[in-house]
Amino acid sequence: MKPFLAQLKFDGRRLILRNFSFQFFSILMPAGFYLLFTKVMVSGTVPVSFSLQYMASMIVYSGTINALFGIALILMHDREKGLLQWYQLTPSGVQPYYLSVGFWSMVMNGIAIVVLGMLAVVVNHVSLTLGQWFSVAGVALVGQIPTLLMGVAISFLNRPETLSIVSNLITFPMAIVSGLWWPMSMLPSWLQPIGKLMPTYFVNNWLGAVATHATLKTTNVIGVSAWIGVLLVLVIFETRQLLKRGDGVVKA
Amino acid sequence: MQPIIQAEHVSFSYGEQAILKDINLTINPGEIIGLIGKNGAGKTTLLNLLLGVRAKKSGHLTLFDQVPGGPLTKRNIGSMLQGDLPIRGVTVVELLTMAVTHYPTALQPKQLMADLALTELSQQQLTTLSGGQLRRVTFALALIGNPKLLFLDEPTVGMDTNAQQAFWARVKALKAQGKTVIITSHYLPEIEQVADRILLLQDGRFIFQGTLAELQRQYQQVEISFQTSLALTTFEALAGVTAVSQINQVVQMSSTDGDKTLRALVPYLSHLQQVTINRESLATIFVHLTKEV
Numbered sequence: 073m074k075p076f077l078a079q080l081k082f083d084g085r086r087l088i089l090r091n092f093s094f095q096f097f098s099i100l101m102p103a104g105f106y107l108l109f110t111k112v113m114v115s116g117t118v119p120v121s122f123s124l125q126y127m128a129s130m131i132v133y134s135g136t137i138n139a140l141f142g143i144a145l146i147l148m149h150d151r152e153k154g155l156l157q158w159y160q161l162t163p164s165g166v167q168p169y170y171l172s173v174g175f176w177s178m179v180m181n182g183i184a185i186v187v188l189g190m191l192a193v194v195v196n197h198v199s200l201t202l203g204q205w206f207s208v209a210g211v212a213l214v215g216q217i218p219t220l221l222m223g224v225a226i227s228f229l230n231r232p233e234t235l236s237i238v239s240n241l242i243t244f245p246m247a248i249v250s251g252l253w254w255p256m257s258m259l260p261s262w263l264q265p266i267g268k269l270m271p272t273y274f275v276n277n278w279l280g281a282v283a284t285h286a287t288l289k290t291t292n293v294i295g296v297s298a299w300i301g302v303l304l305v306l307v308i309f310e311t312r313q314l315l316k317r318g319d320g321v322v323k324a
Numbered sequence: 325m326q327p328i329i330q331a332e333h334v335s336f337s338y339g340e341q342a343i344l345k346d347i348n349l350t351i352n353p354g355e356i357i358g359l360i361g362k363n364g365a366g367k368t369t370l371l372n373l374l375l376g377v378r379a380k381k382s383g384h385l386t387l388f389d390q391v392p393g394g395p396l397t398k399r400n401i402g403s404m405l406q407g408d409l410p411i412r413g414v415t416v417v418e419l420l421t422m423a424v425t426h427y428p429t430a431l432q433p434k435q436l437m438a439d440l441a442l443t444e445l446s447q448q449q450l451t452t453l454s455g456g457q458l459r460r461v462t463f464a465l466a467l468i469g470n471p472k473l474l475f476l477d478e479p480t481v482g483m484d485t486n487a488q489q490a491f492w493a494r495v496k497a498l499k500a501q502g503k504t505v506i507i508t509s510h511y512l513p514e515i516e517q518v519a520d521r522i523l524l525l526q527d528g529r530f531i532f533q534g535t536l537a538e539l540q541r542q543y544q545q546v547e548i549s550f551q552t553s554l555a556l557t558t559f560e561a562l563a564g565v566t567a568v569s570q571i572n573q574v575v576q577m578s579s580t581d582g583d584k585t586l587r588a589l590v591p592y593l594s595h596l597q598q599v600t601i602n603r604e605s606l607a608t609i610f611v612h613l614t615k616e617v
Binding site for chain 1 (some may be wrong): 332375377398399401403405406407408409410411412413414419420421422423424425426427428465469
């Protein structure tokens with residue numbers, strides 16, 4: 073327990089308090105987008121349902137950015153710079169490290185939920201019961217798992233430059249086609265079916281339904297579960313390949 | 325005395341490619357071992373087997389009488405490997421404070437930083453440190469668990485001369501405390517200075533295991549040069565001489581037995597001027613040996 077608590081303290085500082093990228097890209101940017109599209113660039117009052125749906129979209133977007141840019145880069149960096157190897161050679165092993173990174177990635181998403189939720193309440197005067205807020209947080213945290221697994225999967229890439237390109241190529245097209253930035257009806261008709269297969273689409277719809285009291289569609293839950301299954305298999309396969317290649321072990 | 329490391333007929337291969345072949349090794353407490361070899365000789369793989377991150381294919385290998393890689397061996401091992409942990413958003417003291425919790429009998433970070441002259445850097449973020457400073461932090465991280473066995477891989481890369489001297493003084497102090505140190509380095513003069521024993525690995529096999537003196541006795545060439553008006557043929561048949569050449573009036577001789585050759589030269593001393601005698605360094609012996617095999 074002691075190594076895990078110390079690891080939490082260690083990672084809390086570097087992943088959140090001193091992590092400008094997280095503060096800017098995962099919190100300030102989605103918050104800015106939220107204000108822009110629900111307050112600044114609209115005329116008149118936006119419907120409450122739109123304020124809630126867009127809050128859900130920005131929570132999903134924040135989690136996606138955090139997983140595919142933040143967590144992926146941290147995992148790669150820690151492996152490349154020898155931190156993972158150091159843990160591997162200690163009596164406690166790598167478990168406290170992975171548990172801590174997992175914990176903080178959930179907290180990071182939690183911060184986004186709190187910030188975006190507060191903006192929705194304060195600026196757009198939305199009102200949800202405490203139970204609904206807990207449901208939003210629960211769905212957002214479960215819904216983050218597919219993108220988090222994607223982040224882990226791409227963190228196995230060999231070079232930070234490649235990771236940066238891949239993160240950009242996945243995150244922004246996925247955010248656009250799955251309707252996180254603007255409604256899917258604005259996209260070309262041939263693109264919409266593709267968007268409806270993205271994990272962010274399923275999470276966004278599921279979260280939006282919870283926030284707006286809409287009917288829950290089981291397809292969204294199935295979609296998220298399927299993505300978790302597929303990505304879990306991919307991550308396990310990559311980890312085995314990595315160990316087989318000998319990467320992440322001692323380099324002399 | 326119970327050996328710290330014992331290897332008998334250990335081998336390792338990647339598929340069909342044999343990397344380590346019939347490795348036999350005994351390392352005792354308090355020894356400083358220099359593990360040397362060309363790139364690709366198998367040093368990394370041997371290090372991986374000893375650290376327990378890879379498993380041997382055959383043979384018998386124990387550390388502290390245990391199979392490598394278990395918690396009991398890990399708590400007795402410290403390693404300063406390549407890669408200097410320039411982790412973003414973390415200070416030196418924060419890294420060491422976290423590291424302490426991973427070992428049951430760890431040292432105090434404050435005392436360790438004082439011992440390694442890191443106190444002034446303790447509040448600095450790792451990403452602001454120079455290469456040499458980071459190397460010292462990595463050394464502190466290797467020592468934090470108060471290990472009995474220390475692996476040092478290219479330990480002084482990036483350190484300035486003062487830091488290097490302080491580093492080797494510290495390594496000698498560790499030996500005095502009974503710690504065992506295994507050093508892998510391409511800087512052979514450093515190995516020459518501190519190692520009690522040298523293990524020379526070539527193509528996955530040890531081609532030499534012994535002290536530097538034994539290595540020198542076995543393989544060292546002595547280079548003798550002087551000016552003389554005598555004919556070159558005078559020196560060709562002298563004891564121990566393996567090669568003789570002459571440029572202008574300067575004769576250069578190589579000998580496998582410097583003492584015998586010098587005794588044989590005594591009758592000619594009145595004809596020799598500007599005599600110089602050079603013993604080959606470990607680096608030169610290394611080059612000869614690894615070329616020959």
